[in-house]
Amino acid sequence: MKKLSDTLTELGIAFTFPIEIKDANGIWTYYEDSDDYWEIYERDVKGRPIYHEDSNDFWQKWERDANGDMDYYEDSTGVKKGTPKSANQ
Helix, strand or coil, X not given: CCCHHHHHHHCCCCCCCCEEEECCCCCEEEEECCCCCEEEEEECCCCCEEEEXXXXXXXXXXXXXXXXXXXXXXXXXXXXXXXXXHHHC
């Protein structure tokens, strides 16, 4: 993933570290510091994470039911919990 700081630099937009982007509820969706570390979150409408990725090549994804309970979790280290929705089709 291309870092936001790289895009801002290419566009000539001034910024300072850390770069923090939060949603309307004040929850982080993007963070980047001056040591080249970054992380990005995608969240559902209730603010629960559904995807996370960072600059250390670590990622996580969650699948949730209509009540927000976790049906499935998977990450880049090979951890898998529950049953993915695709297995039920």
